[in-house]
Amino acid sequence: MTKSEQLFQQACGLMPGGVNSPVRAFGSVGETPRFIRKADGPYMIDVDGRQYLDYICSWGPMILGHNHPVIREKVMEACMNGLSFGAPTEAEVKMAELICGIIPSVEMVRMVNSGTEAVMSAIRAARGFTGRNKIVKFEGCYHGHSDALLVKAGSGVMTAGVPDSSGVPAGCTQDTLSAVYNDLDSVSALFEKNPGEIAAVIVEPVAANMGVVPPAEGFLPGLRKICDQNGALLIFDEVITGFRLALDGAQGYYGVRADLATYGKIIGGGMPVGAYAGRKEIMEMVAPAGNVYQAGTLSGNPVAMAAGIAQLTILKEHPEVYSHINRLGEKLYGGMEKIIEEAGVPCRVNHVGSLGSLFFTGQKVENYGEAKTSDTEKFARYFRYMLDHGVHLAPSQFEAMFLSSAHTEDHVELTLELVRDYFQKFYE
Ligand code: KE4
Numbered sequence: 001m002t003k004s005e006q007l008f009q010q011a012c013g014l015m016p017g018g019v020n021s022p023v024r025a026f027g028s029v030g031e032t033p034r035f036i037r038k039a040d041g042p043y044m045i046d047v048d049g050r051q052y053l054d055y056i057c058s059w060g061p062m063i064l065g066h067n068h069p070v071i072r073e074k075v076m077e078a079c080m081n082g083l084s085f086g087a088p089t090e091a092e093v094k095m096a097e098l099i100c101g102i103i104p105s106v107e108m109v110r111m112v113n114s115g116t117e118a119v120m121s122a123i124r125a126a127r128g129f130t131g132r133n134k135i136v137k138f139e140g141c142y143h144g145h146s147d148a149l150l151v152k153a154g155s156g157v158m159t160a161g162v163p164d165s166s167g168v169p170a171g172c173t174q175d176t177l178s179a180v181y182n183d184l185d186s187v188s189a190l191f192e193k194n195p196g197e198i199a200a201v202i203v204e205p206v207a208a209n210m211g212v213v214p215p216a217e218g219f220l221p222g223l224r225k226i227c228d229q230n231g232a233l234l235i236f237d238e239v240i241t242g243f244r245l246a247l248d249g250a251q252g253y254y255g256v257r258a259d260l261a262t263y264g265k266i267i268g269g270g271m272p273v274g275a276y277a278g279r280k281e282i283m284e285m286v287a288p289a290g291n292v293y294q295a296g297t298l299s300g301n302p303v304a305m306a307a308g309i310a311q312l313t314i315l316k317e318h319p320e321v322y323s324h325i326n327r328l329g330e331k332l333y334g335g336m337e338k339i340i341e342e343a344g345v346p347c348r349v350n351h352v353g354s355l356g357s358l359f360f361t362g363q364k365v366e367n368y369g370e371a372k373t374s375d376t377e378k379f380a381r382y383f384r385y386m387l388d389h390g391v392h393l394a395p396s397q398f399e400a401m402f403l404s405s406a407h408t409e410d411h412v413e414l415t416l417e418l419v420r421d422y423f424q425k426f427y428e
Contacts, residue, residue, distance in 0.1 A: 002047075002048045003046075003048050004032050004033065004034050004035045004047055004048060005032050007035045008033060019033065023155065023156040023395060023399065024395070026395045028376055028379075028380060028395065029379070029380040030380050031380075033395070034047075034048075034050070034052070035047045037049075038067070039062075039066035039067060040065075040066050040067045041065040042054055043066070044392060050390070051390060052387070053390060053391045053411055053414070053415065054066070054392050055393050055394065055401040055402060055403070055415075056392060056394050057403070058265075058270060059240075059265065059399075059402070060240050060265040060402055061266055061270050063243070063244060063266050063311070063315070063402075063404050064311060064314060064321070064405050065405060066404075068269075068310075068311070070314060071270070071310040071314075073310075074306045074310040075269075075271070075303055075306050078302050078303045078305075081302070082302075083303055084298060088300075089305070091300070091302045092111060092300040092305055094305070094309055095111065095300070095305045095308055095309055095312075096108075096109050096111075098312050098313070099267070099277060099312075100277070102243075102247055102248055102312070102316065103251060103277065104248065104251070104252075104257075105257045105261070106261065107278070107280040107283070108277065108284065109275050109276070109283070110275065110283065110286055111275050112276070112294075112296050112299050113272050113274055113296055113298055113299060113301075114144065114273075115143075115263075115264030115265065115274045116145050117144070118144075118262040118263060118274035118275055118276045119143040119237055119239070119262045119276070120144065120146035121276050121286075122235055122260045122261075122262050122278075123146075123148065123149070123199075123200065123235070124292055124293075125276065125278075125282055125283065125292050126200035126233045126235060127200075128290070128291070128292035129233065129282045129285050130199040130200070130232065131199075133199060134177055134194050134199060135175060135176050135198070135199060135202060136177045136178075136179055136187060136198055136200070136201040136202070136232075137149060137151065137152075137176060137177070137178060137179070137201075137202050137203075138178065138179050138180065138181040138203055138368075139152040139178050139180060139368035139369070140153075140154045140209065140210030140213070140368030140398075141154055141202075141204045141207055141210070141237070142155035142156075142204075142209035143202060143204075143237050143239075144239075145165070147169075147172035148172050148176050150165040150168050150173070151164055151173050152368065154209030154368070155399065177190045177198070180367050181207055181213060181219075181366070182213070182219050182366045182367055184218075184222040184223070184226065187222075187223065191226060191229075191230045191232070195230075196230075198230060198232045199233065200227075200232055200234070200235050201223055201227055201232060203223060203234075203235070203237065204236075204237050204240065204241070205220060205236050205237075205238065205241050205245075205249075205250030205254060205258075206240070206250060206352045208399075209399070209400075210367075210372075210398050211350065211359055211365065211371050211374070211399065211400070212350045212355050212356055213350055213367065214350060220250075220254050221256055224257065233259040233260060234257075234258050234260075235261065236249075236250055236256075236258035236260075236261045236262070237261075237262050238251075238261050238262060239274070240355070242264075242265075242266060242267065243263070243315060244266060244353070244354065245352065246322055246353075247315055247316060253353075259278055259279060259282060260276060260278035260279075261277055261278060262274070262275070262277075263276075267308045267311075267312060268304055268307060268308050269308045270311075271304035271307040272298075272304060273305075273308050318405075324405050325354035325403045328412055329351055329352075329353050329403055331409065332356065332403065332412045333349050333351035335412070335416040336356075336416070336419055337349045339419050339420045340358075340423060343424060345427055346360070347359060347360055347361070347362075348362075348363070348364065348365050350365055354402065354403035354404075355400045355401070357397075357399070357400055358379075358401075359371065359374045360376070360378040360379045360397065361373045371398065376397045379396075379397035381426075382427075385418075385422050385426055386419075386422070391415055
């Protein structure tokens with residue numbers, strides 16, 4: 001029995017499913033999750049001493065690779081002054097200055113402790129600002145686990161086979177309307193049916209929780225137009241795309257302005273941080289400036305801020321990080337496309353920059369319904385093959401692959417060799 005197997009057995013008696021977040025349990029890939037002892041650069045090492053080339057990057061935060069020396073140093077420095085005060089600190093001002101300085105549409109920001117909290121709070125601010133209750137989300141998009149948004153959500157909900165979570169009363173989701181990603185008519189139809197009632201449309205500007213599904217040409221500008229025509233706010237959930245697609249995220253990458261944006265992952269540098277941000281007139285609705293209540297004991301925690309500030313500062317001072325990860329993305333996902341074409345297998349690759357997914361379906365994947373045609377059993381076989389050969393992918397068909405600046409061309413070449421081998425010798 002490996003140490004991971006032992007630990008997982010013990011964990012299952014102590015934590016639901018043996019994990020602290022469902023997708024980590026490897027539920028849909030029929031394997032024992034690897035318990036990680038340490039990570040460095042592009043690698044993770046498990047408790048049995050096995051090394052993996054990592055394409056999860058902690059689900060996005062580790063854009064500079066694991067255990068970055070500068071970030072580690074800044075965190076340890078902050079720890080010397082104490083871990084938490086429950087009082088304002090200079091670090092929070094610095095973090096807010098950084099985010100407001102980087103994202104043109106952002107005039108004010110509130111730090112929270114997770115992406116879920118950021119989205120939940122942004123929705124409340126949008127409802128408070130517009131005085132309306134209804135929210136439009138997209139099937140297959142995942143915005144964290146707050147009640148109102150667990151409707152046809154993506155990510156772990158998809159693999160859990162629970163299209164809507166139990167424990168969520170109808171009252172919490174009656175104001176949540178679902179549209180089809182990349183289908184502007186499905187959004188207009190909701191506005192026609194609910195005139196003057198929709199507070200906001202929330203979208204992952206690149207969907208990455210049903211696998212990666214890029215926005216179709218005109219989709220994001222179309223959402224901007226529909227929201228403007230109907231007096232609704234456009235919320236970009238940039239928990240994954242923020243500071244990843246470009247320094248100024250999807251708003252910069254696609255040139256579409258959001259009224260509110262949510263962040264997480266990268267802004268924490270590996271520590272638990274989320275944020276919601278936008279125009280002053282909206283954000284000043286939030287307590288104590290306004291009467292949209294939201295609070296958090298560890299929001300803006302000085303040690304977490306130190307990690308986030310260090311990571312954002314490096315990203316701001318080193319734009320070459322983006323050209324590097326985007327070039328590697330082109331090589332990796334472009335290489336995968338070539339391999340599946342040569343092998344003549346019914347698979348598809350979607351990618352944007354350093355984000356990408358290999359779908360085990362023969363058809364295009366431009367929305368939730370099409371993503372769900374993927375053969376999750378075939379994905380699981382591919383996942384296990386790659387894991388056995390030292391490459392750790394996200395343990396679900398409906399997640400993304402992430403690259404970091406610690407990944408090199410050699411790592412991509414090695415990965416493509418394994419993918420080529422798999423489809424030539426083992427795929428069935
Ligand atoms: P957290 O509450 O997990 O920090 O963020 C929720 C969230 C919000 N918005 C988007 C677009 C997200 O992708 C997420 C969380 N992403 C998943 C990965 N698909 C986190 C991994 C997990 O649940 O363990």
